[in-house]
Amino acid sequence: MHPFRSNAYRTTSEEKRYNERMAMEDPEVTYNNIRRAAEVHRQVRKYARKYIRPGMRMMDIAETIENGTRALVEENGFESGVGFPTGLSLNHVAAHYSPNPGDTLVLGEKDVLKVDFGVHVKGRIVDSAFTLSFDPTYDPLLEAVKAATDTGIREAGIDVRLGELAGYIQETMESYEVEVNGKVLPVKPIENLSGHSINPYQIHGGKSVLLVKNDDQTKMEEGEYFAIETFGSTGRGKVIEQGECSHYALIADAPHVPLRLTSAKSLLKSIKQNFGTLPFCRRYLERAGESKYLLALNHLVAQGILQDYPPLCDVRGSMTAQFEHTILLRPTRKEVVSRGEDY
Ligand SMILES: COc1ccc(Cn2nnc3c2[C@](C)(O)CC[C@@H]3OC(=O)NC(C)C)cc1
Numbered sequence: 001m002h003p004f005r006s007n008a009y010r011t012t013s014e015e016k017r018y019n020e021r022m023a024m025e026d027p028e029v030t031y032n033n034i035r036r037a038a039e040v041h042r043q044v045r046k047y048a049r050k051y052i053r054p055g056m057r058m059m060d061i062a063e064t065i066e067n068g069t070r071a072l073v074e075e076n077g078f079e080s081g082v083g084f085p086t087g088l089s090l091n092h093v094a095a096h097y098s099p100n101p102g103d104t105l106v107l108g109e110k111d112v113l114k115v116d117f118g119v120h121v122k123g124r125i126v127d128s129a130f131t132l133s134f135d136p137t138y139d140p141l142l143e144a145v146k147a148a149t150d151t152g153i154r155e156a157g158i159d160v161r162l163g164e165l166a167g168y169i170q171e172t173m174e175s176y177e178v179e180v181n182g183k184v185l186p187v188k189p190i191e192n193l194s195g196h197s198i199n200p201y202q203i204h205g206g207k208s209v210l211l212v213k214n215d216d217q218t219k220m221e222e223g224e225y226f227a228i229e230t231f232g233s234t235g236r237g238k239v240i241e242q243g244e245c246s247h248y249a250l251i252a253d254a255p256h257v258p259l260r261l262t263s264a265k266s267l268l269k270s271i272k273q274n275f276g277t278l279p280f281c282r283r284y285l286e287r288a289g290e291s292k293y294l295l296a297l298n299h300l301v302a303q304g305i306l307q308d309y310p311p312l313c314d315v316r317g318s319m320t321a322q323f324e325h326t327i328l329l330r331p332t333r334k335e336v337v338s339r340g341e342d343y
């Protein structure tokens with residue numbers, strides 16, 4: 001029985017979690033690490049928003065964002081670097097698409113592009129995203145999602161219940177509609193996507209902030225970090241996993257499984273050395289010198305050691321948008337660490 005979970009452990013579990021978080025490192029040090037990452041995020045996205053234009057390959061957009069991040073954060077092993085794969089999901093694809101090696105997809109005039117990228121300093125990940133479109137048709141969709149994310153940020157706080165926060169987000173999102181080809185469509189929150197708590201070197205810290213009202217009584221707690229992100233859609237408002245996978249991450253406390261496949265053993269070693277529990281994509285494996293890794297990669301997924309995150313898609317023909325900030329729940333005030341003059 002886990003020592004902390006038996007009732008022999010007297011302090012309330014909330015106090016225990018608080019103590020664990022505070023024992024990790026001096027909060028002021030942490031704040032400065034994540035502020036440094038946030039400043040890099042602002043500079044990279046300021047350039048990206050100017051540079052990204054229809055006609056560009058998704059591959060070039062991803063590499064420009066990643067090279068900019070690596071240079072400005074002074075990438076250095078596990079000390080600082082890219083937080084997770086650059087998400088460049090288009091149109092009905094809401095999240096978790098990043099170009100794989102050989103991808104020749106080109107950004108189109110009518111596309112709605114979600115740019116979701118991360119920067120980390122000492123494992124403190126800034127996760128922030130925005131949506132770009134070049135045709136004004138979908139501006140109301142982008143406005144709806146930006147407003148819903150700002151509602152989520154405004155209403156978030158210590159002791160706020162996650163289920164209640166989701167209700168406020170939903171209310172804002174559903175107050176918008178968008179006219180497409182003469183048809184008025186309601187903006188729907190995507191019910192199976194969410195914001196999430198963030199832990200050191202762990203993009204998903206275990207708490208999810210859904211986008212539709214629910215009765216989750218779990219509270220936000222002092223010292224926690226959250227990615228407050230909302231997704232709106234003109235489709236079903238529900239995503240499924242569909243298409244070729246690019247995003248992967250080691251499962252934090254995965255069971256020790258004896259691996260028969262030698263190539264899987266060596267790939268696992270390389271993943272642990274290069275990424276640890278940080279999410280990565282196939283391009284990052286190649287950058288780390290791996291080749292002919294697909295069989296081993298799929299084997300590690302099948303063995304429950306590695307989690308795959310395929311693209312998350314609403315129905316074809318629908319449009320989805322995303323805005324996201326990372327916030328810190330400091331004792332005296334909430335800090336929207338990734339806020340910039342752009343969003
Ligand atoms: C493997 O690379 C990544 C990169 C980022 C994340 C961070 N994240 N964690 N969950 C989600 C995300 C994204 C990428 O923000 C998009 C929304 C998605 O919400 C979601 O699925 N919620 C259900 C659990 C209800 C995860 C993995």
Ligand SMILES: [Co+2]
Nearest residue numbers: 127227229324
């Ligand atoms: Co996120």
